[in-house]
Amino acid sequence: MQPRVALATCAALPRLADDEQPLLAALHKRGVVAEPAVWDQRSLDWSIYDLVVVRSTWDYTARRERFLGWAQALPRVLNPAEVVRWNTDKRYLSELPRALATQFIEPAQRWLPPSGEYVIKPAVSAGARDTARYGPGDEDRARAHVDRLLAAGRVAMLQPYVSTVDLRGETALVYLAGEYSHAICKGQMLARDESPTRKLYAEEVIGAREPSSEERTAAEEVLDSLRWPREQLLYARVDLVAGPRGEPQLLELELTEPS
Numbered sequence: 151m152q153p154r155v156a157l158a159t160c161a162a163l164p165r166l167a168d169d170e171q172p173l174l175a176a177l178h179k180r181g182v183v184a185e186p187a188v189w190d191q192r193s194l195d196w197s198i199y200d201l202v203v204v205r206s207t208w209d210y211t212a213r214r215e216r217f218l219g220w221a222q223a224l225p226r227v228l229n230p231a232e233v234v235r236w237n238t239d240k241r242y243l244s245e246l247p248r249a250l251a252t253q254f255i256e257p258a259q260r261w262l263p264p265s266g267e268y269v270i271k272p273a274v275s276a277g278a279r280d281t282a283r284y285g286p287g288d289e290d291r292a293r294a295h296v297d298r299l300l301a302a303g304r305v306a307m308l309q310p311y312v313s314t315v316d317l318r319g320e321t322a323l324v325y326l327a328g329e330y331s332h333a334i335c336k337g338q339m340l341a342r343d344e345s346p347t348r349k350l351y352a353e354e355v356i357g358a359r360e361p362s363s364e365e366r367t368a369a370e371e372v373l374d375s376l377r378w379p380r381e382q383l384l385y386a387r388v389d390l391v392a393g394p395r396g397e398p399q400l401l402e403l404e405l406t407e408p409s
Contacts, residue, residue, distance in 0.1 A: 328380035
């Protein structure tokens with residue numbers, strides 16, 4: 151009997167994005183019956199699937215607890231539900247080596263804009279939504295951004311903007327079942343005086359990249375520090391930026407959105 155797999159997506163992409171269509175054909179060639187399934191579709195019986203893969207659920211951030219409850223109730227899901235819970239709140243960065251210095255701002259907490267450029271976004275976020283870049287002279291706009299997030303009951307986070315991204319972008323290393331697969335370069339996405347995207351996710355300019363040995367080492371350190379054996383992870387993406395001395399720093403570890 152052929153295994154049946156659901157590729158979980160969102161209502162805005164009920165048939166998956168265009169660049170995900172080849173995955174369906176590739177799985178079919180390997181004898182896997184794979185089909186998109188909208189994660190919050192109430193009428194769907196998820197027990198008909200042998201496996202659910204969290205694939206394109208971009209709208210989960212506004213309803214995270216409902217999303218986590220859905221994942222927890224599934225018979226079998228990858229990445230596992232406990233991994234998804236941990237990874238969908240970026241406060242996980244405080245547990246990982248090489249993480250970029252990050253301040254998390256909660257209600258009634260005092261904070262001061264740093265002297266250089268910086269980024270503000272929600273701790274629960276995806277696709278660069280509600281994310282903006284600020285610098286000297288932008289203090290009022292930055293405070294208003296934080297106030298909006300806090301008023302909505304969200305935790306805000308502040309990170310220094312790494313200037314090397316303007317020239318070099320990010321290096322994202324992709325791992326499948328714990329093994330290194332390939333890496334990409336993600337171009338600069340945030341510009342000063344630019345409002346956060348209102349789209350499902352911000353468009354990215356990506357290309358192939360051969361990571362340096364230092365970047366490979368950094369990514370391995372991050373994955374080996376996790377509480378779960380890395381081979382249990384269907385996918386992982388380690389996003390690195392170059393620090394002031396060229397050292398790789400962790401910007402994000404993506405275990406929920408395999409984009």
